Amino acid sequence: xxDQIIFDRGYRTYDGPRSGPSGARNAVFWEGLRRVLGxxxxxxxxxxxWSLIAIAVIAAAVFVGLHWAIGDIAESVGExxxxxxxxxxxxxxxxxxxxxxxxxxxxxPDRTMGVLSVYFSRPLxxxxxxxxxxxxxxxxxxAFYIVPQLVLHIGLSLISDDGFIPYxxxxxxxxxxxxxxxxxxxxLHGALVFTLAAVINRTGIAAAAFLGVLTAGSGIAxxxxxASFSGARWVSLLxxxxxxxxxxxxxxxxxxxxxxxxxxxxxxMSVVVIAVLVLAGAAFVRQRxxxxx
Amino acid sequence: xxxxxxxTHDYGExxxxxxxxxxxxxxxxxxxxxxxxxxxxxxxxxxxxxxxTAGNISVLGHDPQTxxxxxxxxxxxxxxVDCLPKDQTAADFVAYAAQLAGIPRREAKxxxxxxxxxxxxEEERFRYLGDFSTGMQQRVKLAQAIVHDPDLVLLDEPAxxxxxxxxxxxxxxxxxxxDFDIDVIxxxxxxxxxxxxxxxxxxxxxxxxxxxxxLEGFDELGTVVVEVIEHAEEVxxxxxxxxxxxxxxxxxxxxxxxxxxxxxAVVTAAASTDAGLVRMVRGSSSLEDLFLAxxxxx
Numbered sequence: 086x087x088d089q090i091i092f093d094r095g096y097r098t099y100d101g102p103r104s105g106p107s108g109a110r111n112a113v114f115w116e117g118l119r120r121v122l123g124x125x126x127x128x129x130x131x132x133x134x135w136s137l138i139a140i141a142v143i144a145a146a147v148f149v150g151l152h153w154a155i156g157d158i159a160e161s162v163g164e165x166x167x168x169x170x171x172x173x174x175x176x177x178x179x180x181x182x183x184x185x186x187x188x189x190x191x192x193x194p195d196r197t198m199g200v201l202s203v204y205f206s207r208p209l210x211x212x213x214x215x216x217x218x219x220x221x222x223x224x225x226x227x228a229f230y231i232v233p234q235l236v237l238h239i240g241l242s243l244i245s246d247d248g249f250i251p252y253x254x255x256x257x258x259x260x261x262x263x264x265x266x267x268x269x270x271x272x273l274h275g276a277l278v279f280t281l282a283a284v285i286n287r288t289g290i291a292a293a294a295f296l297g298v299l300t301a302g303s304g305i306a307x308x309x310x311x312a313s314f315s316g317a318r319w320v321s322l323l324x325x326x327x328x329x330x331x332x333x334x335x336x337x338x339x340x341x342x343x344x345x346x347x348x349x350x351x352x353x354m355s356v357v358v359i360a361v362l363v364l365a366g367a368a369f370v371r372q373r374x375x376x377x378x
Numbered sequence: 379x380x381x382x383x384x385x386t387h388d389y390g391e392x393x394x395x396x397x398x399x400x401x402x403x404x405x406x407x408x409x410x411x412x413x414x415x416x417x418x419x420x421x422x423x424x425x426x427x428x429x430x431t432a433g434n435i436s437v438l439g440h441d442p443q444t445x446x447x448x449x450x451x452x453x454x455x456x457x458x459v460d461c462l463p464k465d466q467t468a469a470d471f472v473a474y475a476a477q478l479a480g481i482p483r484r485e486a487k488x489x490x491x492x493x494x495x496x497x498x499x500e501e502e503r504f505r506y507l508g509d510f511s512t513g514m515q516q517r518v519k520l521a522q523a524i525v526h527d528p529d530l531v532l533l534d535e536p537a538x539x540x541x542x543x544x545x546x547x548x549x550x551x552x553x554x555x556x557d558f559d560i561d562v563i564x565x566x567x568x569x570x571x572x573x574x575x576x577x578x579x580x581x582x583x584x585x586x587x588x589x590x591x592x593l594e595g596f597d598e599l600g601t602v603v604v605e606v607i608e609h610a611e612e613v614x615x616x617x618x619x620x621x622x623x624x625x626x627x628x629x630x631x632x633x634x635x636x637x638x639x640x641x642x643a644v645v646t647a648a649a650s651t652d653a654g655l656v657r658m659v660r661g662s663s664s665l666e667d668l669f670l671a672x673x674x675x676x
Contacts, residue, residue: 096493097492099526103451103480104482105451109478109480126466198460198461198463199460203457204478205427206532207450208448209450210447378427
């Protein structure tokens with residue numbers, strides 16, 4: 086007969102450091118990034134976000150390649166290849182898809198799978214939870230906009246006839262214009278998509294609602310704004326998707342006339358519209374989650 | 379561990395808890411009551427997720443209304459409802475739950491593995507939660523509640539939805555928490571679960587406190603069912619003469635209610651009357667009987 090040992094690890098107490106509410110907020114932030122990117126999930130959860138990221142980065146590389154290969158020719162015939170502002174435009178469709186995917190992923194599964202009851206039994210407030218989610222969203226979407234711009238900036242510097250360093254120093258304004266434009270896009274789209282994701286319980290429907298409000302809503306607003314009744318010009322402001330673009334064009338000195346500009350509004354009105362949307366969206370989502378907690 | 383005075387909580391016109399005064403000592407405590415008795419409301423008040431309409435609460439020396447985060451940092455909570463992300467592995471989720479309590483990432487991962495081992499899911503820890511059975515999910519819920527070494531764990535209907543074998547395993551795990559010096563408050567409407575696990579019982583009914591005390595103390599109202607071969611009436615007379623209420627139905631007697639002295643009195647009475655004692659059992663010492671006899675209690 087051999088000796089047999091029943092091995093039971095029991096339970097180990099923990100006397101190490103505890104980071105409290107800040108640790109809880111950090112955990113929510115990092116888990117938010119992982120969820121959107123599909124990390125720690127089955128392969129099918131990774132396909133969509135990583136495909137969009139790949140398209141964005143490859144597109145930036147293609148832009149650089151075009152500048153290198155046919156930049157001089159295009160300029161000589163008076164058809165410049167789109168640069169920073171144009172790249173933002175090119176990305177708008179891809180980024181909208183990424184935003185429509187990311188924000189519902191950040192908010193809806195926690196709610197529908199009941200995980201909120203675990204979150205709020207920990208040292209975490211509603212404000213801390215939402216701040217971390219918004220932080221994860223801003224980080225992801227910001228990176229989605231800025232990384233390709235960075236690739237473009239470094240690429241254009243490398244192929245510049247003036248040399249790498251002179252090109253960089255001559256274009257230092259890009260270092261603030263790109264982040265400010267990114268902030269405008271992230272703020273407007275974030276406010277809208279978070280508000281929708283706070284009340285819709287299906288990620289696909291929330292994404293469709295977001296895209297619908299931006300595209301169909303803007304189209305309807307533009308049509309109504311063209312009408313002749315008093316106050317019609319104010320309706321032009323409801324074409325929400327134009328506001329970050331107006332700011333972008335103002336910064337990069339592009340000239341496209343959007344409905345609000347045609348209606349006589351200055352760029353600061355777009356800043357006000359974005360600020361109002363952000364504040365209203367934040368208040369609504371906060372109130373909604375206070376009820377859920 | 380928990381000290382409550384004058385606690386009232388209402389949801390508009392519905393009063394969930396009414397003027398509760400109770401102290402809960404360390405150990406494993408059962409929170410008993412039918413659905414709607416106010417058990418979950420009480421647990422949420424202890425966590426600081428609800429604010430009482432009136433009264434004061436102290437949990438582990440903290441007021442959950444003024445210091446909810448301090449309280450929650452030292453508490454683990456297992457909700458009754460689903461709370462597991464189906465697209466995450468058990469190991470990832472439990473580690474995440476530890477990080478939410480402020481434990482550093484590397485230590486959280488280590489404790490996740492250890493805790494899942496403790497609840498019997500070491501082999502399944504890298505499987506996705508959506509593939510788990512109800513029993514396994516309940517064990518993951520328990521694991522996330524204890525992974526951060528809390529001082530107190532609140533378990534809301536932990537055996538809910540489990541088959542008999544799963545229920546036995548869950549109750550065994552809860553009893554083990556007491557061995558690890560973790561205080562536990564278990565909410566349940568299944569009274570036998572409470573009888574098997576708890577040393578202290580808080581009984582709620584419609585928002586009122588029916589009873590708060592050690593489990594042994596609940597026997598004092600119990601009756602004893604006795605079966606004799608003959609002379610049942612003589613036995614009854616002997617017992618009545620000692621002050622025990624006794625009813626006779628053929629060869630069967632119901633004695634009490636009363637304390638553990640009943641059994642001695644029955645044995646003496648049966649011997650003195652040559653009745654021949656066939657069987658003697660505590661007939662109404664279970665929590666269920668006591669709960670049904672709540673009118674007497676209140």
